[in-house]
Amino acid sequence: MLDIKFIRENVDIVKNACKVKGFKDYTDEIIVLDTRVRELKTLTQTKTAEKNKITKEIPTAADKTSLIAKSKTIGDEIAADIDELATKEAELNDLLHRVPQIPSSDAPVGKDEESNIEIRRVGKPKKFNFELRPQWDLLDMNNWWAPEKIAQICGTRTYALMGEAAELDLAIQTFVIQKLISKGFIFVQCPAITKPQTIFDAGHFMGSDLSVMNNDVFMLTDTDRCLAGTAEIVLNSLHCDEILPESELPIKYAGYSPCFRKEAGAAGRDTRGLVRFHQFHKVEQYIYCKPEQSDEMHELLLNNLFEIMEDLELPYRVIASSTGDMGFNKVKMHDVEAWFPSEDAYRELGSCSSIGEFQARRTNTRFRENGTNDVKFCATLNNTGIALPRAIVPVIENHQNADGSVNIPKALQPLMGGRKTIGGRK
């Protein structure tokens, strides 16, 4: 969420953000409510001060009865104002949670992904001198999965990796985790089970009614819990209600967790292959820093993902997301897309987001500034480290051989017992 003071003083900026991001503009209602709320606060506080004063005199007063009566009268007056205040504050709070983060001035303006801009391209799609096999053929012929069986027993959008593909999955995860650890990230294994409030605090959802997330999030029946769609959720709340010393910033986390998503809006899409599932596994990069460090940290996070693409020897490109495509809570977002030969296209493997103070305001995560002793909200950022099994797809497709075997990228070979290839017709 944004600071009400900021909204009050920068109505035009906020209105513009609503417009370019494609969200309904509630600023006018907010300003009216805010004015009334402050009026009521001043009023009730003045009356409360008066009442407190009388109450304090009661124990030592000669005539207690009249003071008690007086105090009671003021109490009744306050009660009426408090009622209105509570209602108005709840309304205001709900609307404040519907105001989007202000996008960065360097983000492309546009209403959807049509306006996204490619800003970087590394590596060239390899020319194959044989007929390349799409992922599902490679997986079939090497017995690396069992899609029909798994769908039958576990339902659609589930998968099981088998044999060398399962090993490869684990090797990629381990590789990325070790890499991030070597760069000073703290490795955190995050729970996937969490409370709805935690998901809400990550700022992907609007308003104050938590039930809005039911469409996207798996709720656990008969409990107050649900399944997180990313480790970002838990990492984002890891320091809630804390005041961190400035000297500790930036804090970098590499979170690993299973991720659960309903994929309600993706019916019929990516139903074949290892691309889209209700459960997948992800290493997530997450940073807490000072607001002025955001851009630097954004580059750092992006570069880590570039390195990972290069270590996996994948051709990739980078997309600057437009205002309309980046989402409710983001300042800016870059997608990293790897080359998927079978689709003759680049597809998203990771998404790097700069959130500013938006999430920290929801989680109340702050830091104390060295010189001034002021308490300020942290900025947060997140980027994918690697998401599996999707990342398996470009690895096996790009590195396939004519016999259906797959070359292991050099960086992964030590984690695959030194093997240089897996699979293939014996």
Next chain:
RNA sequence: GGAGACGUGGCAGAGUGGUUGAAUGUACCUGACUCGAAAUCAGGAAUACGGGAAACCGUAUCGAGGGUUCAAAUCCCUCCGUCUCCGCCA
């Protein structure tokens, strides 16, 4: 799953209805003493919101929310969390 105990400031720990935003200890910051340090002494220091140019003033906060009362850290209810024992278990 069964039984019990508990949740106060950075930490420890008083406080069972009124002058307690909260004793005391400790950690922290500043000053004095010192060549410097330790020790000692003096002082300072929470967060949010509202008002104010500011100094500052007011209100709220003793896990969270609600209730009783003129008045709640203190009494009642609900929820959350922690700990101990038993059971179960990777």
